[in-house]
Amino acid sequence: MNGLDANAWQTELLQTLDVGLIVLDRDFKVCLWNSFMVNHSGIEAQSVLGKSLFECFEDLPASWLKRKLDSVFMLGNRAFITWQERPWLFRFKSYRPFTGGAEAMYQNITLIPLNQGEMGAEHLGIMIYDMTDAALNHKALEGANDSLQALSRTDRLTELYNRGYWEECLAQEFQRFLRTRQTSTLVMLDIDHFKAINDNYGHQAGDEVIRQVAARIQLLTRTTDLCGRYGGEEFGILLVNTEADQAMQFAERLRLRIESETVQIGSQLLSITVSLGVAPCHDAQVNHSQWIEVADQALYRSKQTGRNRVTLADLDPYEQKQTSGNLYSSA
Ligand SMILES: Nc1nc2c(ncn2[C@@H]2O[C@H](COP(=O)(O)OP(=O)(O)OP(=O)(O)O)[C@@H](O)[C@H]2O)c(=O)[nH]1
Known part of the structure; x- marks a missing residue:
């Protein structure tokens, strides 16, 4: 060649x-x-x-x-x-x-x-x-990974964060508080007499009530707040960069909103109330689990003292402030 x-x-x-x-x-x-x-x-x-x-x-x-x-x-x-x-x-x-x-x-x-x-x-x-x-x-693989990640973080019934991911966020926020000293406040919420809703109207009606409460939480929170389903009818709402008094106002607004709007189950209109516990991040808590514990104690106090109310946790558990109806009161 x-x-x-x-x-x-x-x-x-x-x-x-x-x-x-x-x-x-x-x-x-x-x-x-x-x-x-x-x-x-x-x-x-x-x-x-x-x-x-x-x-x-x-x-x-x-x-x-x-x-x-x-x-x-x-x-x-x-x-x-x-x-x-x-x-x-x-x-x-x-x-x-x-x-x-x-x-x-x-x-x-x-x-x-x-x-x-x-x-x-x-x-x-x-x-x-x-x-x-x-x-x-x-790109398809990236999209699938994103969807999988979102699914693994989401509670199927409410589409809020599931407990695992929500707690991860809370733990991170607690670490951020230790570094920056910027207060965030935790609100724990539990539906009142929920067992009776299940017993009287059935489990599906109970699920619908859980979904509706979640929707109201989502409506009243900001995109920066982190809302999760903590257990069956218990929710955790982390209000980022929010002091206790603002969080109390938020919790009271949410309580009133849920109390004032009925949930339709078939032809029935159900009135729902919730109890809430509010706990700002504090030096006295050694980790995020203690933070949840303090908020849960305040929530328990709301239940004990009549339900349908908001209780602010105090480091001294005997010094808790409460709101019920339109009134602020001390326990
Ligand atoms: N429908 C439905 N019910 C659930 C779910 N998870 C938990 N539950 C039910 O929620 C009920 C919770 O009842 P309790 O813990 O006794 O509390 P309660 O009746 O709300 O009473 P208080 O909290 O004291 O006001 C139980 O009957 C659970 O079976 C769920 O995903 N869907």
Whole structure:
């Protein structure tokens, strides 16, 4: 085989390669434009050969790309641009049926210095790899992981956080309090006489009451607050960056809201009340479990003293303030 033949089949191979191939000179003028580029850009080689790439493709990120190309020309090192860094350089449609979901073809780019001399490379090859399948698979996997993570944190009945994840958040918040001394306050809430609802109206009615109480909690809290289902009909609400008096006002508002809105079960309208315990984070608590314990004691006190009320925990358990109806009182 002579040199001319070798040149011919090498050119033929480059033309049919399923990879985009462009060769540029130092003025960014196009010296080679293979059939992959013709097929995907819709622009024939004779329309771009001898012209500046940046004149032919005005939507290229010119200053960013020129910087990259110049450094390959000068330093003579290869450079890579991945689809994660920049999804595409040339905005090509993605035709393959499997990758129909992609807005455009995802690309990995390799920049290769060619004809290296003392003054750096004289030419530069740009290779464009179609990464659409890999990128979409990667994104689908990420999406599935996100959904799985959300599912593993969520209580199925109420769509609030489940106990495990909510406690993790509380433990983190407790650590943050130790570092920053910024007070957050915990509100524990339990539905009153819930067993009677189950007994009188059935378990499904009980579930609906739990769902409705959760919906009201979600409605009255901010997105930064962390609401979880702690047990059957008990909920934990962590009010981030909130002092005890503001938390008491919140808890009283929530209590009133639940008391004033009936829950419809079939043709019946049920009146629901809840008891609450409020506990700000405090130095006297050694960990988040003690924090829950203190709030739970205040909740227990609300139950003991008649239910449908809010009790503020005190480090001295005999010094608890309460609200019931519209009145604040001391126990
Ligand atoms: N429907 C339903 N019931 C539940 C669920 N989890 C726990 N329970 C029931 O909730 C009831 C809780 O009753 P108790 O702990 O005696 O409390 P209570 O009747 O609310 O009384 P007080 O809290 O003292 O006002 C029990 O009957 C549990 O079986 C649930 O997911 N769905």
